[in-house]
Amino acid sequence: MSTYNLTHLDELESESIFVIREVAAQFERPAILFSGGKDSIVMTYLAKKAFWPAKVPFPLVHIDTGHNFIETLDYRDELVKSMGVKLIVGSVQESIDQGRVTEEKGYNASRNLLQTVTLLDTIEKNKFDCCMGGGRRDEEKARAKERFFSHRDEFGQWDPKNQRPELWNIFNGRKHMGEHFRVFPISNWTEMDVWQYILKENIPMPSIYYTHQREVFNRDGTWLAVAPFMKLKPTEVPELRTVRCRTIGDISCTGLTLSTANTLEEIIGEIAATRVTERGSRADDLRSEAAMEDRKKEGYF
Amino acid sequence: MELLRFTTAGSVDDGKSTLIGRLLYDSKSIFEDQLEAVKRASIQRGNEYINLALLTDGLRAEREQGITIDVAYRYFATPKRKFIIADTPGHVQYTRNMVTGASTANAAIILIDARNGVTEQTCRHTYIASLLQIPHLIICINKMDLVEYAESVFNEIREKFEDFSKNMQIRDYRFVPISALHGDNVVKPSEHMSWFQGGTLLDVLEHIPINRDYNIEDARFPVQYVIRPISDEYHDYRGYAGRVDGGVFHPGDKVTVLPDGHKSTIKSINLDETSIQEAYPPMSVTLQLSDDIDISRGDMIVKDDNLPQVSQDIEIMICWMNPRPMQINGKYALKHTTRDVRCLIKEVHYKVNVNNLDHIEDDKEVRMNDIARVSIRTTRPLFFDSYRRNRRTGAVVLIDEGTNETVGVGMIE
Structure with missing residues (x-):
C-alpha cells in the first residue's frame, strides 16, 4: 500500500x-x-x-x-x-x-x-x-x-x-x-x-563549480580570481591555487573556495561540513x- | 527525508526568538558568519549578551526598532527531517501574520510562560491554529526553570489547556515542558525534569506523522494551465497541468470536469517525461484525458463518485488583512484554487473575540485582524469542500480591485 x-x-x-x-x-x-x-x-x-x-x-x-x-x-x-x-x-x-x-x-x-x-x-x-x-x-x-x-x-x-x-x-x-x-x-x-537535487536529477553544471587550478589573490580573507579588470593592491600577490566556486556571480565579488571537490557527492560532503554560509564569501553582502x-x-x- | 513546515506562536515575552535561536543553535544550523554578524551587531548595539533575536530580524526597520514586522522563513535540517519555520511576530498585526504562517503549516508550536499559565493569548493562538486547521499542535510550556521545573505546574497548565480547548477543532496536540534559555528539552533532554518522558521538542518535530495531513479521500485537480505544444512530434497533445489538491488519481479513473460536467477517463499521468501510476497531494503533474473536451484554467477534474459542493452562495470565516475595513455590499476579486471570480459581501453574522471566543454581534465593521463569519455571493459557481475537510479546496483569498492588494482570506464553512 x-x-x-x-x-x-x-x-x-x-x-x-x-x-x-x-x-x-x-x-x-x-x-x-x-x-x-x-x-x-x-x-x-x-x-x-x-x-x-x-x-x-x-x-x-x-x-x-x-x-x-x-x-x-x-x-x-x-x-x-x-x-x-x-x-x-x-x-x-x-x-x-x-x-x-x-x-x-x-x-x-x-x-x-x-x-x-x-x-x-x-x-x-x-x-x-x-x-x-x-x-x-x-x-x-x-x-x-x-x-x-x-x-x-x-x-x-x-x-x-x-x-x-x-x-x-x-x-x-x-x-x-x-x-x-x-x-x-x-x-x-x-x-x-539545490545540490541534492542536482545530484538526484543529474543536471550538468558549469565546470567552475568543480575543483580546478586558478590564479587567485587573497583580499581580507577572501580568495578572488585574477582578471584583467581586477586591480590588485601592492600587498596582494597572485598565486596558483586549487579552488572551486560555491556561488557564481560577477568575478569582482565572487569569493572562491579552496577545494578539491570533483564530484557532486564531494561538493555535498563539503557543504554539509562547512560552517560558513555561501554568501559569507560574497563581498557585496558585507558592505553593510x-x-x-x-x-x-x-x-x- | 520528509519536509515538515511549522509555525511558532507566542507573545513578545514568551521567549519565542530565544526558542528558535536555541533550536537552530543546538541543532548546529547557525553558521559561523551568521553568528559573527549577530555578535558584531549585538556589540554595536550595546547588548550585554549575544542577542539571538537579531538572527531572525531581517529588515533594517526591524533591527532599528528591535521589533519583528513580517513573517520570516527559516530553514534547518536534521538527519531525520528537513524543517521550514514560519516565524511570525508576536505583537502588532498578530492575527494577520499568524494566519499567514499557519496556512501552510503541518504543525504549530504554542508557547506558554509557565509562570503565567493559560492566558488570553494562549486562547487566541490556539483558536487561530484551529481555525486554520493546523494538523498538529505542540504546546511548549516554557521558562520551567523559573518554576523550579515542577511537574505540578506543568500538569496544572496541561489540564487547564485541555479544558478550554475541548470546544475547538484540534486534531492532535501534545505538551513539552522546556526552558528555551537553558536548552532543557529543546534539542537535549533536560536533566531537571526526569518526570517527563515525552521526548524533547526536536524529537516531537522529527517524529510526528505527517503523511495524513493532506486530504487523500476526495480527488480534486484544479486545472492550472493547459499544455499544447505546437510541434510535429506532439501534434495532438493536450495536457492539463496542475497540482493535486485532494485524493489520489490513477490512469483509468473515471472523471467529471466541472463546471460543464463532461465525463471522461484519465489516459495518463505525467511528471515531465515520466509516466506515473498515481498522483496525490501535493504533487504537480500533467493529466491527459481520453476524450477531447474543452477544458481551461479554473476548471476542476474530480472523480465521478465524489463531487465537491458547487455553489455561488458561500459561508466563510474571514480574516481581514487590510487597514481599510471590509465593505458590506462591497465587491472584491476572489481567488479559489486556480479559479478567478468576483464576489459580493452580503452579510456579516458576527465577529469573534479571539481572546475568549465570544461572538460580537453589535459591531459588524470588520477591520484589520478581525475574524468574522460572513456570507458571500460569487459571480460564477465555485467547486469547493469545507475548509475542515480540505485546506486547499476550502480556502479563498479576497483582493481589492482598486489597489490589487490582498485584503482578506476566508475558510469555507
Whole structure:
C-alpha cells in the first residue's frame, strides 16, 4: 500500500513547478532571469519539467556585467540552444557607455550594484511584467521575508513593509500598468537542497563549480580570481591555487573556495561540513548590515 | 527525508526568538558568519549578551526598532527531517501574520510562560491554529526553570489547556515542558525534569506523522494551465497541468470536469517525461484525458463518485488583512484554487473575540485582524469542500480591485 509520502526534494520540486506554471498563467510577458549560477540553472530545469512536452514559454534574460567567468557564458549559450528559447542580454557595459551609470572606482569597485539599472532598463525595454529569479530565502535575512510573488512599483522598487499577505498556494499577481513582479520559485530551497537535487536529477553544471587550478589573490580573507579588470593592491600577490566556486556571480565579488571537490557527492560532503554560509564569501553582502535589503528596495534581483 | 513546515506562536515575552535561536543553535544550523554578524551587531548595539533575536530580524526597520514586522522563513535540517519555520511576530498585526504562517503549516508550536499559565493569548493562538486547521499542535510550556521545573505546574497548565480547548477543532496536540534559555528539552533532554518522558521538542518535530495531513479521500485537480505544444512530434497533445489538491488519481479513473460536467477517463499521468501510476497531494503533474473536451484554467477534474459542493452562495470565516475595513455590499476579486471570480459581501453574522471566543454581534465593521463569519455571493459557481475537510479546496483569498492588494482570506464553512 502506498503511504502517500513525498520526499523533501519531491515536495520542493512540486511547489516550484506550481509557482512557475502560475507565472505562465497569470502574466503576459514573463521572463527567467538567468545568471548562470546553480540556482538559476535549477530554476530553468524546473521550468523545462513544468511545461514538458512543450517548450518553456519564457525567454532567458542575462544581465551581463562584462565581468563573467567564460565558462558561465559557454554554459548559457549551450543551454539556450538546447531549449530552443530566446536569450536576451542586458549589458552593463552598454549602460556605462550610455552614461546611465558610473563605474565604481578603487580596489573594491564592482559592477554588481550597477546591474540594477541595466536590469530595470531591460525589463522596461522588453515590457516584461514578471521576472523569475533563483533567489532563496535561506540566503540572506532580507530575502527570508520576501514573498514568492513579490510586487514592484513603477520604479521597480520593493516595499518590504507593505508586502501582500501570501497564504496557502494562492498567489496574487494583479498589478497596475507599469508595475511588475519578481517571482522566486525556489524560495523554500536551501543550498543543500539545490545540490541534492542536482545530484538526484543529474543536471550538468558549469565546470567552475568543480575543483580546478586558478590564479587567485587573497583580499581580507577572501580568495578572488585574477582578471584583467581586477586591480590588485601592492600587498596582494597572485598565486596558483586549487579552488572551486560555491556561488557564481560577477568575478569582482565572487569569493572562491579552496577545494578539491570533483564530484557532486564531494561538493555535498563539503557543504554539509562547512560552517560558513555561501554568501559569507560574497563581498557585496558585507558592505553593510542591510546591504541586501537596500539593493532590493532599489530593484536588485 | 520528509519536509515538515511549522509555525511558532507566542507573545513578545514568551521567549519565542530565544526558542528558535536555541533550536537552530543546538541543532548546529547557525553558521559561523551568521553568528559573527549577530555578535558584531549585538556589540554595536550595546547588548550585554549575544542577542539571538537579531538572527531572525531581517529588515533594517526591524533591527532599528528591535521589533519583528513580517513573517520570516527559516530553514534547518536534521538527519531525520528537513524543517521550514514560519516565524511570525508576536505583537502588532498578530492575527494577520499568524494566519499567514499557519496556512501552510503541518504543525504549530504554542508557547506558554509557565509562570503565567493559560492566558488570553494562549486562547487566541490556539483558536487561530484551529481555525486554520493546523494538523498538529505542540504546546511548549516554557521558562520551567523559573518554576523550579515542577511537574505540578506543568500538569496544572496541561489540564487547564485541555479544558478550554475541548470546544475547538484540534486534531492532535501534545505538551513539552522546556526552558528555551537553558536548552532543557529543546534539542537535549533536560536533566531537571526526569518526570517527563515525552521526548524533547526536536524529537516531537522529527517524529510526528505527517503523511495524513493532506486530504487523500476526495480527488480534486484544479486545472492550472493547459499544455499544447505546437510541434510535429506532439501534434495532438493536450495536457492539463496542475497540482493535486485532494485524493489520489490513477490512469483509468473515471472523471467529471466541472463546471460543464463532461465525463471522461484519465489516459495518463505525467511528471515531465515520466509516466506515473498515481498522483496525490501535493504533487504537480500533467493529466491527459481520453476524450477531447474543452477544458481551461479554473476548471476542476474530480472523480465521478465524489463531487465537491458547487455553489455561488458561500459561508466563510474571514480574516481581514487590510487597514481599510471590509465593505458590506462591497465587491472584491476572489481567488479559489486556480479559479478567478468576483464576489459580493452580503452579510456579516458576527465577529469573534479571539481572546475568549465570544461572538460580537453589535459591531459588524470588520477591520484589520478581525475574524468574522460572513456570507458571500460569487459571480460564477465555485467547486469547493469545507475548509475542515480540505485546506486547499476550502480556502479563498479576497483582493481589492482598486489597489490589487490582498485584503482578506476566508475558510469555507
